[in-house]
Amino acid sequence: PAGEAYKAWLRYARLDREFIEGNGYASWCGTVVTASAEDAALLATARRELAEGIESMLGRRPQESGNADEGSFLLIGTLGSAELQGLTDAAEREAIGDEGYILRAFEQPMRRFIAIGGNTDKGVLYGAFHLLRLLQTGQPIRDLNVVDRPASKLRMIDHWDNMDGSVERGYAGRSIFFREGDFLGDWDRVRDYARLMAAVGLNAVAINNVNVHETETRLIAPELLPSVARAASVFREYGIRLYLSVNFASPIQLGGLTTADPLDPRVREWWAERTADVYRHVPDFGGYLVKADSEFRPGPFTYGRDHADGANLLAEALRPHGGIVIWRCFVYDCQQDWRDRKTDRARAAYDHFRPLDGKFDENVILQIKNGPMDFQVREPVSPLFGGLQRTNQVLELQITQEYTGQQRHLCYLVPQWKEAIDFDTYAKGPGSTVAKAATGELFDRPLGGFAAVSNIGDDGNWTGHPLAQANFYGFGRLAWRPELSAEQIADEWVRLTFGSDPDVVATIGRMLLDSWPIYEKYTSPLGVGWMVNPNHHYGPNVDGYEYSMWGTYHYADCHGIGVDRTVRTGTGYAGQYHDAPAAMYESAESCPDELLLFFHHLPYSHVLKSGRTIIQHIYDTHFEGAEQAEGLVETWRRLSGKIDAERYESVLSRLEQQAKHAAEWRDVVNTYFCRKSGIPDAHGRQIY
Numbered sequence: 009p010a011g012e013a014y015k016a017w018l019r020y021a022r023l024d025r026e027f028i029e030g031n032g033y034a035s036w037c038g039t040v041v042t043a044s045a046e047d048a049a050l051l052a053t054a055r056r057e058l059a060e061g062i063e064s065m066l067g068r069r070p071q072e073s074g075n076a077d078e079g080s081f082l083l084i085g086t087l088g089s090a091e092l093q094g095l096t097d098a099a100e101r102e103a104i105g106d107e108g109y110i111l112r113a114f115e116q117p118m119r120r121f122i123a124i125g126g127n128t129d130k131g132v133l134y135g136a137f138h139l140l141r142l143l144q145t146g147q148p149i150r151d152l153n154v155v156d157r158p159a160s161k162l163r164m165i166d167h168w169d170n171m172d173g174s175v176e177r178g179y180a181g182r183s184i185f186f187r188e189g190d191f192l193g194d195w196d197r198v199r200d201y202a203r204l205m206a207a208v209g210l211n212a213v214a215i216n217n218v219n220v221h222e223t224e225t226r227l228i229a230p231e232l233l234p235s236v237a238r239a240a241s242v243f244r245e246y247g248i249r250l251y252l253s254v255n256f257a258s259p260i261q262l263g264g265l266t267t268a269d270p271l272d273p274r275v276r277e278w279w280a281e282r283t284a285d286v287y288r289h290v291p292d293f294g295g296y297l298v299k300a301d302s303e304f305r306p307g308p309f310t311y312g313r314d315h316a317d318g319a320n321l322l323a324e325a326l327r328p329h330g331g332i333v334i335w336r337c338f339v340y341d342c343q344q345d346w347r348d349r350k351t352d353r354a355r356a357a358y359d360h361f362r363p364l365d366g367k368f369d370e371n372v373i374l375q376i377k378n379g380p381m382d383f384q385v386r387e388p389v390s391p392l393f394g395g396l397q398r399t400n401q402v403l404e405l406q407i408t409q410e411y412t413g414q415q416r417h418l419c420y421l422v423p424q425w426k427e428a429i430d431f432d433t434y435a436k437g438p439g440s441t442v443a444k445a446a447t448g449e450l451f452d453r454p455l456g457g458f459a460a461v462s463n464i465g466d467d468g469n470w471t472g473h474p475l476a477q478a479n480f481y482g483f484g485r486l487a488w489r490p491e492l493s494a495e496q497i498a499d500e501w502v503r504l505t506f507g508s509d510p511d512v513v514a515t516i517g518r519m520l521l522d523s524w525p526i527y528e529k530y531t532s533p534l535g536v537g538w539m540v541n542p543n544h545h546y547g548p549n550v551d552g553y554e555y556s557m558w559g560t561y562h563y564a565d566c567h568g569i570g571v572d573r574t575v576r577t578g579t580g581y582a583g584q585y586h587d588a589p590a591a592m593y594e595s596a597e598s599c600p601d602e603l604l605l606f607f608h609h610l611p612y613s614h615v616l617k618s619g620r621t622i623i624q625h626i627y628d629t630h631f632e633g634a635e636q637a638e639g640l641v642e643t644w645r646r647l648s649g650k651i652d653a654e655r656y657e658s659v660l661s662r663l664e665q666q667a668k669h670a671a672e673w674r675d676v677v678n679t680y681f682c683r684k685s686g687i688p689d690a691h692g693r694q695i696y
């Protein structure tokens with residue numbers, strides 16, 4: 009694979025002459041000096057990345073040897089090395105931590121140089137990618153002075169890849185790791201992927217699906233560990249630690265025991281031994297990711313134990329080796345009776361895990377989906393953020409567009425994630441954002457961060473829809489620095505991916521930023537979710553999940569729609585938040601329009617803050633959304649000739665499909681609610 013789309017945000021397109029000369033890039037970048045006596049692995053990676061990136065952008069490969077005494081050059085190394093010592097002070101070294109870096113230009117009598125220094129070689133690698141990003145986007149570097157570090161320790165991608173090569177909820181081809189029950193062995197591709205990850209600061213990857221089936225259970229068995237080790241070594245070159253999803257019933261399925269009871273000494277011993285063997289093969293193995301007692305996966309409930317017992321069992325096995333357990337909170341009753349209106353799936357994670365706060369070992373992290381349901385187009389934030397105060401936690405997002413158009417529709421998710429990350433839980437008064445809860449800052453937790461379900465596969469452009477690369481990129485950047493705005497990230501990504509033509513930058517940037525609102529308009533109104541076809545979850549089906557066992561209802565009848573989740577008359581879910589957000593959601597007056605039907609069941613004639621009735625809002629947004637989806641096609645066409653044919657055509661054909669499917673959504677949803685409510689569209693538009 010070689011196309012422009014394959015290179016993603018590491019295209020390193022040749023820069024214009026004026027750019028190079030105006031910024032004096034060539035004079036700084038002619039030589040890369042590596043601090044002496046340092047051959048740490050990641051420094052070699054950083055040097056290679058700089059050399060290749062610079063060669064590609066400036067047309068001349070920098071020399072990779074030289075001394076730091078005179079001339080002009082880039083200087084890379086750890087801050088303890090002879091060459092970089094003295095360039096920073098103790099406070100700065102402290103500020104950048106294990107993974108941060110300084111990037112600073114020095115002009116001295118005999119020499120001028122840009123230092124890229126970290127306390128560790130990993131920091132240096134991130135610094136190198138930062139510099140490359142600046143060059144690619146044409147930033148001045150003359151007075152460079154950056155002191156940076158990631159906001160959180162764990163910045164992780166979860167793959168839902170199965171060993172047969174399929175990817176659960178994958179929309180970009182097959183797995184890049186597995187095929188037909190074994191590793192695929194395309195290590196070059198894995199390395200290219202690791203580069204893309206490291207360039208946006210990601211440092212952890214779980215390579216197999218959280219639904220761990222029979223073959224995948226064997227990933228921790230002796231026969232597959234050598235291949236696991238091989239994969240880990242490729243990621244290691246880029247500072248990324250490998251994790252595996254494990255099956256809680258492994259002691260039975262793999263170990264031949266009769267039980268997987270977390271309190272049984274034989275089970276504990278089995279995990280300790282197996283885990284020690286994993287570390288013999290992969291000394292820096294990250295740890296286990298676990299989906300237990302969820303959607304038919306085995307777990308501690310079978311033995312009358314709770315999630316803390318289950319997680320701590322694995323924590324004990326991993327602790328001697330420095331590994332961690334990432335235990336998912338996606339636990340709910342998936343065999344609910346739709347007639348039962350008391351049970352509310354939205355409550356489940358909090359009801360299960362809040363009582364266990366403080367009972368998890370120090371090397372356990374709970375992984376919490378952004379919303380209480382399941383990656384819908386719009387959901388409130390999980391009340392576990394702010395609810396858990398003595399437990400490490402990680403925010404789980406979904407980059408793969410399961411419910412947001414399956415990479416056939418354009419849906420830039422960073423604005424959605426930003427809303428979750430910036431949400432104020434009020435757990436310790438105003439300013440207690442989800443970002444601070446997830447990083448661990450809010451309650452001073454030792455571990456924390458961000459994880460997201462991958463959207464990549466073996467497609468030539470990685471993500472199926474070329475513009476869906478922006479979501480992967482955006483996740484990495486946000487995990488590094490949650491305060492970046494969706495606009496900044498979009499702008500940066502477009503420049504890296506398509507170059508700096510102002511028209512291209514403005515047009516694609518706008519398309520990205522408009523896309524989630526457009527998608528929301530023609531799909532699910534006012535916080536109602538699940539109006540999709542069962543199983544594959546693509547396309548409109550208003551009652552697709554209405555009479556099912558999955559706890560996913562909108563309760564539309566001829567009078568109204570929505571789920572009453574208030575404390576006063578509903579399921580009480582709104583009461584799981586702290587005072588301020590709880591009060592906001594409890595009353596239909598203060599509940600924001602976009603989540604109104606998530607929290608309230610209301611008549612179609614209810615007047616929104618926008619001044620429109622609910623039914624008219626449904627009609628208006630569906631007509632508008634479908635029209636805007638058409639508009640995206642026209643907007644894209646105007647870029648014809650400014651983008652290479654491969655990517656231009658590929659995006660165009662997807663936008664055309666999207667426009668067609670948006671019309672289908674519009675007509676199905678409008679027709680359904682018109683028939684249910686008997687209320688016509690105030691503007692007399694076509695409803696069937």
Ligand code: GCU
Nearest residue numbers: 176177218219299338382410
């Ligand atoms: C969703 C998705 C499943 C997945 C599950 C999970 O429900 O549809 O395919 O296994 O999330 O996050 O575990």
